[in-house]
Amino acid sequence: MTRCSWCGTDPLYVAYHDREWGVPERDGRALWENLMLEGFQAGLSWITILRKRDSFRAEFDGFDPERVAGWDAARIDRALQNPGIVRHRGKIAATVRGARLFIEIEGRDGFAPFLWSFVGGQPIRNRFAGMDEVPAVTPESIALSKALKTRGFGFCGPVIVYAFMQATGMVNDHLTGCPRHDQVSRLSTAG
Template identity: 45%
Template sequence: MTRELITTADDGVARCGWVSDDPEYRRYHDEEWGMPLHGDQALFETIALEGFQAGLSWITILRRRAAFRSAFDDFSIASVARYDEAKADELAGDPSIIRNRQKILATITNARVVENLISDDPGALDRLVWGHAPASHTRPETIDQVLSVTAESTALSTALRRLGLSFVGPTTMHALMQAAGLINDHAVGCARGDELAASRH
């Protein structure tokens, strides 16, 4: 099946082609995806969820986001950093989330690294992530222009890996940049993308 760059739903709104008719997916696309996201904890949550998404579809994570938040104490960096082996075992047995032990342990380790990073410098994660936002970005006009990795996402991945984070590969960090609004990657012709573009001028 050929993927479309833009689809127009039954509500008459033109959206990016990856959006299904799932109401929650539409809401996420219209209200969150591409909106500038700031704050150490908000970005830590997004990094964690993008890491869990690796190898899966985003809708799989989105449908479980409330359960993830409940299981991981709303992704409180300080709380997750204190998780021990028993807590990891508990999470690995929780059917409401993605029971991938490697990703669970990575989230705990990442929380400890981020806690150390921001302990004497609140906002350090925010500045590190946003420091890799490209100076300019061109929204895709064709399917061929829809990228999964960029020089900037590779650089961000390298910077985070140097700190000791994992599940932060270039593709995952490009998804973070799209989701957290470091770039407006809504396709040309997407109504929400046009609104975001107008708001930035």
């Protein structure tokens, strides 16, 4: 069996593939953090975000939505000075807005149940043999993207949302020849 080729040989990327990617995440705060990081990834590679993830967590108060929701223009300006993160005003402002929206959705429906409703509450288990079979978007990612945008989230187009769904285990897109495919499938039934 061979690991999915997209992670290459970078030890950080391999560890992410082997321990995190595709594992079903049901914690709303962790889902929000991942969605925000996926938004920062827009136009960049995921390995760039992984390398900066600890700095993002430090800058964004551990991705505590209550704290980030209180950021003002001066706090955004301060974040823009941090070379350890992606310094993009629009993405930082979208994260602050996303924190406020998270609080609203969490209080009403629960953020995790809201997101997971787009896959019927259970991971979609794909059985792709090659990377050329893995889609960039799906009807589910299009629907979730539209719902997020309607609520006011930014940097959440259908491609970003599909990457988010893959990362958080809403979809199991480990290739069938990858040892993680069956491992993640078993985790999917345990949740």
